[in-house]
Amino acid sequence: MTTSRTLMIGGVSALALAAFQAQADDTVHVGVIGPTSGVFSFFGEQQRMGVELAIEEVGDSVAGHNIEVTFYDSQGDPEVVVDRLRAMQSRDDVDIVVGPVLGSTGLAGLDWARDSGMPTVISYSAPEDITMRDRAENVVRAGWTGAQPMFAFGEYVVEELGHKEIVMVGQDYSFPYNQIGGFLKSFCAAGGESVERIWHPTGTSDYSSILATLPEGDAVMYNGAGSDGLAFFQQYHDFGVDQRMPLIGGSNFFAVGDLPEMGDAALGGMSALQYAEGLETENFIAFRDAFWEMHGEDTMPLAPAEHGYVAFRMAIDAVEEAGSTDREPVISALRATEMPDAPRGPFYLDDYGNPVQNIYIYEVQERDGRLVNVPVETYEEVSQFGPYDPEEYMANEPDSRNFPPEDCSDPFYDEL
Amino acid sequence: MNLDTFIFLALNGLTLAALLFIMASGLTLAFGLMRVVNLAHGAFYLLGGYIGVHVVHATDSLVLGVLAGGVVAMVGGVLMERLLLQRVRGLDLSEALLTIAVGLIIADALLVAYGGRPISLPLPPDLRMPMDLGVMMYPTFRVIIMAVAVALGLVLWIVMARTRIGAAIRAGVDDRETAMAQGINVPLLFAGVFAVASFLAGAAGVIGTSYMSLSQGLDVRVLMLSLVVIIIGGMGSLKGAAVGALITGMVSSFATGYLPQFALFFLFLPMTLILVFRPQGLFGRTT
Numbered sequence: 086m087t088t089s090r091t092l093m094i095g096g097v098s099a100l101a102l103a104a105f106q107a108q109a110d111d112t113v114h115v116g117v118i119g120p121t122s123g124v125f126s127f128f129g130e131q132q133r134m135g136v137e138l139a140i141e142e143v144g145d146s147v148a149g150h151n152i153e154v155t156f157y158d159s160q161g162d163p164e165v166v167v168d169r170l171r172a173m174q175s176r177d178d179v180d181i182v183v184g185p186v187l188g189s190t191g192l193a194g195l196d197w198a199r200d201s202g203m204p205t206v207i208s209y210s211a212p213e214d215i216t217m218r219d220r221a222e223n224v225v226r227a228g229w230t231g232a233q234p235m236f237a238f239g240e241y242v243v244e245e246l247g248h249k250e251i252v253m254v255g256q257d258y259s260f261p262y263n264q265i266g267g268f269l270k271s272f273c274a275a276g277g278e279s280v281e282r283i284w285h286p287t288g289t290s291d292y293s294s295i296l297a298t299l300p301e302g303d304a305v306m307y308n309g310a311g312s313d314g315l316a317f318f319q320q321y322h323d324f325g326v327d328q329r330m331p332l333i334g335g336s337n338f339f340a341v342g343d344l345p346e347m348g349d350a351a352l353g354g355m356s357a358l359q360y361a362e363g364l365e366t367e368n369f370i371a372f373r374d375a376f377w378e379m380h381g382e383d384t385m386p387l388a389p390a391e392h393g394y395v396a397f398r399m400a401i402d403a404v405e406e407a408g409s410t411d412r413e414p415v416i417s418a419l420r421a422t423e424m425p426d427a428p429r430g431p432f433y434l435d436d437y438g439n440p441v442q443n444i445y446i447y448e449v450q451e452r453d454g455r456l457v458n459v460p461v462e463t464y465e466e467v468s469q470f471g472p473y474d475p476e477e478y479m480a481n482e483p484d485s486r487n488f489p490p491e492d493c494s495d496p497f498y499d500e501l
Numbered sequence: 502m503n504l505d506t507f508i509f510l511a512l513n514g515l516t517l518a519a520l521l522f523i524m525a526s527g528l529t530l531a532f533g534l535m536r537v538v539n540l541a542h543g544a545f546y547l548l549g550g551y552i553g554v555h556v557v558h559a560t561d562s563l564v565l566g567v568l569a570g571g572v573v574a575m576v577g578g579v580l581m582e583r584l585l586l587q588r589v590r591g592l593d594l595s596e597a598l599l600t601i602a603v604g605l606i607i608a609d610a611l612l613v614a615y616g617g618r619p620i621s622l623p624l625p626p627d628l629r630m631p632m633d634l635g636v637m638m639y640p641t642f643r644v645i646i647m648a649v650a651v652a653l654g655l656v657l658w659i660v661m662a663r664t665r666i667g668a669a670i671r672a673g674v675d676d677r678e679t680a681m682a683q684g685i686n687v688p689l690l691f692a693g694v695f696a697v698a699s700f701l702a703g704a705a706g707v708i709g710t711s712y713m714s715l716s717q718g719l720d721v722r723v724l725m726l727s728l729v730v731i732i733i734g735g736m737g738s739l740k741g742a743a744v745g746a747l748i749t750g751m752v753s754s755f756a757t758g759y760l761p762q763f764a765l766f767f768l769f770l771p772m773t774l775i776l777v778f779r780p781q782g783l784f785g786r787t788t
Binding site for chain 2: 123124125126127257283284285286288289290291292293294295297298311312313315316319320322323324325342343346347348
C-alpha cells in the first residue's frame with residue numbers, strides 16, 4: 086500500500102515535472118544587451134545589427150526549441166545594465182545573455198552573472214579580468230581583452246616598423262592602461278627600448294599644449310578613441326607633428342567608425358585588432374555582404390557588429406550542443422566553443438573563456454571611395470595572455486598608469 | 502623650458518583664451534544685467550556647433566556656417582528668454598533650474614538628431630596651413646580665432662563705453678532699479694544682451710569645432726570653463742571676462758603642457774583662490 090502510494094505520488098510529480106519542462110523548454114530565450122541609446126549608441130547599434138543578421142541565419146528554432154530574442158538597452162550605464170539583467174532573470178525567463186558591450190558595463194554584467202549563474206556571452210567589452218582574475222564559470226567572451234591585440238602590435242612595431250622609442254598619449258583609465266601594458270611586454274621582448282606614457286583626463290579637447298611639449302621618439306601612439314581621439318588626430322596634423330613623427334593608434338583609434346571624420350589624413354595609419362573590415366577571406370566577404378544586404382551598404386560592419394553576431398551564434402550553438410536550455414550543459418558547451426568559420430577568422434576559447442584568435446595588424450587604405458582598415462599582417466592564435474603562461478601572467482599586478490615599467494631595461498622584463 | 506616651447510604654449514593659451522572670451526563675454530553681461538546665470542550657455546555652444554558644421558558641409562562656406570550656428574543659437578536664446586525666463590523673473594532658484602532644464606533638453610535633442618559620434622569641421626586646407634608669426638609657425642585658423650576675439654573685444658568695449666546702449670547696459674549692471682526709474686527699458690535691454698550672448702555661444706560652437714571635435718558632453722565642459730572665467734574676472738565685467746579668459750587659457754595651456762594628469766587641478770585652482778580671497782572676482786563689484 087505504502088509502496089503503491091509512493092509510486093503514485095512519484096508518478097504524478099514526474100508527470101507534472103515533465104509537463105512543466107515541456108512548457109519551459111519550448112523556447113530558448115536570448116536576452117541581448119547593449120547601449121542602443123545615448124552617447125555610446127554606435128556600439129550598441131552595431132551589436133544589434135550583427136545579432137539581427139545572426140538571427141536570420143540561425144532560423145526559428147534550435148534543438149527543438151523556438152528561438153526568442155529580446156533586445157535590452159543598457160544606455161551605456163552599469164546600473165541600468167544590472168537592472169535589465171535582473172529583469173531578464175526574474176521577469177522574462179531569459180535563458181542566455183549576449184552582451185554587454187562597453188568596458189564598465191561588462192564588469193557590472195560579470196558581477197551580476199557570477200551571482201545569478203546565468204550563461205553569459207560578453208561581446209565587445211574588453212576588461213581582461215572578466216576572463217582572468219575575476220572570471221566566472223558561466224561567463225565567456227566573444228571578443229577580446231585590451232592587451233590581446235597589442236601583444237602582436239608591440240612586436241610588429243619593433244620588428245617591421247623599426248620604432249624603438251615610442252611616445253604614447255592616452256586617456257587616463259583602465260582600458261588604455263591594459264592596451265599599452267600588452268604592447269610594452271611584447272615591444273620590450275622584441276628589442277624595443279622605451280614607451281613614454283603621457284596620460285590626460287578623458288574629455289580633454291585641446292591637445293595643443295601636450296603637442297608643444299611632446300618628447301621626441303620614433304613614433305607617437307594615441308592610446309584612446311572617440312571625441313578625444315578625433316581632436317588629438319586633428320591637432321596632431323594641424324601642428325604638423327606628423328611631418329616629424331608618424332602617428333600610430335591603440336586598437337580603437339581607427340577601428341570604431343571615426344575614419345570618415347578623420348578624412349584622408351588617416352591614410353597609412355596603423356594599429357591592431359582581432360577584426361578588420363578590409364579582410365578578404367571568403368567567410369568575411371559572405372558576412373559583410375549579408376550584413377549590407379540587411380542593413381544597407383552605408384553601414385560598415387565593424388568589430389562590435391561582428392562580435393555581437395559571433396556572440397549570438399555561440400549562444401545558439403551551445404544550446405544545440407547541449408540539446409536543452411539547462412544551464413550546466415549549456416555552460417560547458419559554451420566553454421568548449423570553437424568557431425572555425427567566424428567572419429574574423431577561426432578561433433576557440435581558452436580555458437578561461439576568452440577567444441584565442443588571429444590578430445590583424447591593419448593599415449588605413451582607401452577602397453571603393455571609403456577608408457577601411459586593411460590587414461597587412463596576421464598573427465595567428467594569439468591568446469589573452471600573449472606568449473606568457475596564464476598563471477604567471479595573472480600573478481602580476483594588473484596593468485596600471487605606470488605598470489609595466491616604461492623602460493625596457495627594467496629588471497621586470499628580464500624575469501618575464 | 503626653452504623659448505620655442507614657451508612661445509608655443511603661450512600661443513595655445515591665447516587661442517583657448519580667445520574662444521573662452523567669445524563664450525564668456527555674453528554670459529557675464531547677461532548675468533550682470535539680470536543676475537541670471539544662463540546654465541544653458543553650453544548647450545547653445547553645442548547647438549550652434551552642430552548646425553554650423555552641417556551648414557559648412559552643405560555650402561562649403563565657413564562664414565555662413567559660423568553665422569548659421571550663431572543665429573540658430575540666438576533664436577533659441579531669445580525664445581527661452583521671452584517664453585520661459587520672463588515667467589520666473591526674480592526667482593533665483595527657478596531661473597537657474599529653468600536654464601539647466603533647457604540645456605539638458607537641447608543636449609538630449611541633439612543626441613537624438615546627431616547621435617553620439619564625435620564630428621569635426623572640414624576646414625579649407627589653406628586655413629589649416631601654418632602661418633609665420635615671426636617667432637614661430639602657427640596654424641592660420643588659430644591666429645584667426647585670436648583676431649576674431651580681439652575684434653569682438655574691441656567692438657564690445659566701444660559699444661559699452663561710447664554708445665547710449667552701452668551706457669544703459671552699464672547703468673543696468675550697476676543699479677537695475679535706479680536705471681529702470683530713469684526710464685531705461687531694462688527688460689528689453691536684457692533680451693538684446695541675451696540674444697547677443699546666445700549668438701556668441703552658437704558662433705563659438707562652430708569656431709571651437711575647427712580644432713576640438715564636437716561631441717556630447719562638451720556642452721558641460723565648455724559651460725564649466727566659461728563659469729570659471731567669469732568667476733575669476735568678476736560677474737558682469739567685460740574687462741573681467743577678458744582677464745579671466747587669459748588667466749584660464751594660460752593656466753590650462755601650461756598645466757596641460759607640463760603636468761597633463763593634473764590639468765584639471767590647476768584649471769580650478771585660480772578660481773578656488775579667487776572665491777576664497779576675493780569672492781566678487783578681480784573686476785567685479787560687491788553688491
